[in-house]
Amino acid sequence: MPVRIILNGCFGRMGQVVSSLAEKDEDVEIVAGIDRITGSGNSFPVFKDIEECEEAADVIVDFSLPEGNDTLMEYALKHSMPVVLCTTGLSESQTENVSKAAEKIAVLRSANMSPGINVLMKVLKEVAPVLSEAGFDIEIVEKHHREKKDAPSGTALALADCINSALDESFSYVYDRSSRSERRPSKEIGISAVRGGTIPGDHDIIFAGEDETVTISHRAYSRKIFGSGAIAAAKFLKGKGAGMYSMADVMS
Ligand SMILES: NC(=O)c1ccc[n+]([C@@H]2O[C@H](COP(=O)([O-])OP(=O)(O)OC[C@H]3O[C@@H](n4cnc5c(N)ncnc54)[C@H](O)[C@@H]3O)[C@@H](O)[C@H]2O)c1
Numbered sequence: 001m002p003v004r005i006i007l008n009g010c011f012g013r014m015g016q017v018v019s020s021l022a023e024k025d026e027d028v029e030i031v032a033g034i035d036r037i038t039g040s041g042n043s044f045p046v047f048k049d050i051e052e053c054e055e056a057a058d059v060i061v062d063f064s065l066p067e068g069n070d071t072l073m074e075y076a077l078k079h080s081m082p083v084v085l086c087t088t089g090l091s092e093s094q095t096e097n098v099s100k101a102a103e104k105i106a107v108l109r110s111a112n113m114s115p116g117i118n119v120l121m122k123v124l125k126e127v128a129p130v131l132s133e134a135g136f137d138i139e140i141v142e143k144h145h146r147e148k149k150d151a152p153s154g155t156a157l158a159l160a161d162c163i164n165s166a167l168d169e170s171f172s173y174v175y176d177r178s179s180r181s182e183r184r185p186s187k188e189i190g191i192s193a194v195r196g197g198t199i200p201g202d203h204d205i206i207f208a209g210e211d212e213t214v215t216i217s218h219r220a221y222s223r224k225i226f227g228s229g230a231i232a233a234a235k236f237l238k239g240k241g242a243g244m245y246s247m248a249d250v251m252s
Pocket of ligand 1: 062
């Protein structure tokens with residue numbers, strides 16, 4: 001039996017990618033979509049509000065906006081349904097609420113569903129302490145399309161968190177140097193966001209040392225990598241017990 005998915009944000013850019021990938025995959029089925037806007041071409045029922053949805057399903061896949069997160073988590077708890085949470089830009093209180101929900105249901109939250117970024121995070125944990133010890137400064141530059149609402153990207157923050165966890169959480173993040181007039185402190189990760197055009201997602205992690213730089217880059221050439229990652233995560237999460245999972249669990 002295919003994994004039955006409720007797709008939250010089904011008419012958005014990512015929602016459309018996930019539904020078209022699901023159509024070609026006999027191991028998954030979108031049984032319902034949720035979206036605030038009206039769309040077309042869907043082969044499943046669509047509800048404006050998740051609370052109206054009574055379809056039986058195994059997993060919720062969420063690519064929407066942070067505003068609806070509380071209602072989404074309430075629904076998932078009420079129906080004991082695992083959630084693949086891909087929406088970025090959640091507030092601190094929403095993040096806490098999600099962690100609490102993970103005590104009762106399975107939640108897989110990842111700011112980036114692509115295999116490449118998740119392997120890159122493993123590499124960063126190895127490389128960052130060595131280069132930092134050798135005196136290299138760390139900067140992250142991300143580029144995304146003009147429609148993206150949150151900045152910096154959830155992925156840039158996840159990359160910074162990954163590096164910082166390998167450095168004993170001793171670094172602080174800086175997003176804007178315009179009001180500062182001082183030498184760059186060493187225990188700092190600079191995070192810069194570029195917005196324009198249709199870029200699906202570029203991330204550069206720059207280690208800048210004396211007379212040399214090491215740059216580790218990831219380029220997304222289409223949104224398919226995020227969509228297929230979300231579908232793999234939904235397959236993985238079906239039937240899983242309570243807990244907070246990550247893409248590393250899916251890939252291991
Ligand atoms: N984790 C990842 O790998 C990954 C990859 C790409 C995008 N994202 C994130 O996913 C989210 C969606 O991205 P997008 O490019 O598809 O955005 P989008 O703006 O194109 O789509 C969002 C959709 O959600 C709908 N929506 C808004 N509020 C809703 C609610 N309360 N309930 C249901 N639907 C609602 C909107 O009407 C819209 O159709 C963003 O937060 C983005 O940063 C994550």
